[in-house]
Amino acid sequence: xxxxxxxxxxxxxxxxxxxFLAALGTWRITDxxxxxxxxxxxxxxxxxSPVLSFPKQKPEDFVERLHERLQEMxxxxxFTFTQNxxxxxxxxxxxxxxxxxRFHEESDPISVTFLAAFGSEVTVNEQCDxxxxxxxxxxxxxxxxxxxxxxxxxxxxxxxxIDDTLFNVWSYREEKAGFRWDPSEDKRYALAWQNPSQDTTxxxxxxNRLAVExxxxxxxxxxxxxxxxxxFRGHRSHDTFWSWPLWDASINIETVRSIxxxxxxxxxxxxxxxxxxRGIVAVFRSQxxxxxxxxxxxxxxxxx
Numbered sequence: 001x002x003x004x005x006x007x008x009x010x011x012x013x014x015x016x017x018x019x020f021l022a023a024l025g026t027w028r029i030t031d032x033x034x035x036x037x038x039x040x041x042x043x044x045x046x047x048x049s050p051v052l053s054f055p056k057q058k059p060e061d062f063v064e065r066l067h068e069r070l071q072e073m074x075x076x077x078x079f080t081f082t083q084n085x086x087x088x089x090x091x092x093x094x095x096x097x098x099x100x101x102r103f104h105e106e107s108d109p110i111s112v113t114f115l116a117a118f119g120s121e122v123t124v125n126e127q128c129d130x131x132x133x134x135x136x137x138x139x140x141x142x143x144x145x146x147x148x149x150x151x152x153x154x155x156x157x158x159x160x161x162i163d164d165t166l167f168n169v170w171s172y173r174e175e176k177a178g179f180r181w182d183p184s185e186d187k188r189y190a191l192a193w194q195n196p197s198q199d200t201t202x203x204x205x206x207x208n209r210l211a212v213e214x215x216x217x218x219x220x221x222x223x224x225x226x227x228x229x230x231x232f233r234g235h236r237s238h239d240t241f242w243s244w245p246l247w248d249a250s251i252n253i254e255t256v257r258s259i260x261x262x263x264x265x266x267x268x269x270x271x272x273x274x275x276x277x278r279g280i281v282a283v284f285r286s287q288x289x290x291x292x293x294x295x296x297x298x299x300x301x302x303x304x
Contacts, residue, residue, distance in 0.1 A: 007052045007062065009166045014041055014048035014246045017286045017297045018182035018207050022165060023050040024256070025213030026066065031253045033065045038250035041281065048282065053250045063166070067159040070209060078114045079151035084139045085132040089121035092130045096121070113216035118147075122222040131227035133220055134240060134288060137180040141293035146179075150212050153177050157209040165206030178203030181211060183286070186296040217257060233266045237290035243270075243303065245280045270304035280304075 002008055009026065012019040023039070027050070031037045036055040041048045052058075059065065073079065081095050092115075099111035119132035138144040156177060164171065178185055178201065185201050218230040226235055234240040243266045245259055259280070264270055270283050283304035286297045 002051055003053075005054045005057050007054070007058045008042070008044060009050050009052065010044055011164070011166045011168050011170065012050055012207075014050065014282070015284050015300050015302070016182065017242065017244075017300060018179075018204070018211055020244055020284070021181060021211035021214040022207040023210075023214075024217055025210040026050075026166065027052065027256075028217060028253060029066055029069050029210075029213050030062070033069055034059065036252070038252050039256070040248055040250045041246040042248065048246050051250075063159060063163050067157075067162050070154065070157065070162070070213070073110075073213075074154040075151060076110065076154075078111045079147060079154060081147075083145040083148040085119055085136055085146060086127075086129050086139055087119075088128065089124060089130055092119060093121040113219075116219040117215040117217075119220055120222050120227055123225060123227045131222075133215070133218070133227075134229035134232040134242065135179075135181070135215065135218065137295040137297075139293075144294070149177060149179065153205060153209045153212065157205050161204075161206035162210065163206075165204055165210065170204045170207065172202040172204055174203050174205040176201060176203065177205060178208050179211065180294060180296050182207070183297055183299040186289075186291065186298065217253075217260060230261050231266065232288075237288075237295075240288040241266075241285055242288060242297070243283055243285045245275065246282045246284070247279045248281045249279045251279075265304075272304040275304055 009023065012023045014020050014023065027037065027039045030052060034054050038053040040051050040053070042051050096115050099115050102108050103112050117133055119130045121130055123131040125131050136146050138146050161174070172184070182204065185203065220227050220229050231244055232240060232242050245262070245265050247259065264274060265283055275283065282302055284300040285303045286300040289296055289298060
């Protein structure tokens with residue numbers, strides 16, 4: 001049951017990595033349009049769907065306002081300063097300093113929050129480039145560019161694609177321009193009738209656009225020699241897992257930052273009783289795998 005100030009988003013399945021990110025991205029932007037918006041998860045149509053709770057009666061122009069706000073990000077500096085995150089520490093630090101100046105001068109937190117999610121100049125990889133977010137799935141191979149794709153998706157996504165993603169069964173009508181966060185985008189020989197490199201990958205563009213806006217809720221932080229991404233455990237192709245919680249009480253956007261970072265969620269065997277005491281009703285986990293030069297996420301399993 002939903003109240004007059006609540007809005008169910010039945011198109012989003014909390015067990016799907018892409019849909020979960022899309023739900024958080026939707027909420028994060030909605031909270032900017034309608035400050036104080038809360039979110040919870042409810043069982044609906046055989047899966048977990050998010051419910052937005054507005055400070056006042058739910059708006060009739062919700063999707064229009066959401067789309068307008070998303071369009072403002074097209075060609076934003078944080079989506080255009082590079083095509084990929086193959087950056088030297090000095091290059092990333094330069095961009096980070098610019099973002100901090102912009103924040104102080106214009107009170108614009110967009111670049112700061114996204115850059116904190118993208119990576120850090122403190123830790124480097126074997127090529128002496130910065131270590132970056134565990135959500136990064138591509139870095140230029142096959143002309144697939146992580147940051148450039150964000151701007152492409154921001155430019156191409158229509159209001160109808162947003163509406164379809166939130167309220168309808170996903171149709172996967174758009175070619176490419178996805179981030180491989182949806183398990184359906186995992187194309188391997190063992191899973192296909194033909195060479196997957198010649199098979200056009202269809203995506204749910206609206207979901208990808210909304211999911212990008214969730215990244216600031218998953219900041220990175222150096223820990224020893226490694227860069228850690230909120231919600232992830234492991235660093236190699238065979239041992240990297242992302243775990244995320246679902247909750248059944250309406251909470252605000254600041255509270256969810258703490259929930260996403262709970263250590264108990266990423267433990268190998270989460271304690272369901274302990275998590276239930278915190279209002280968490282389920283924990284899903286997906287493995288991030290490497291296929292050739294690309295990363296993909298596997299279908300999630302419920303671990304609590």
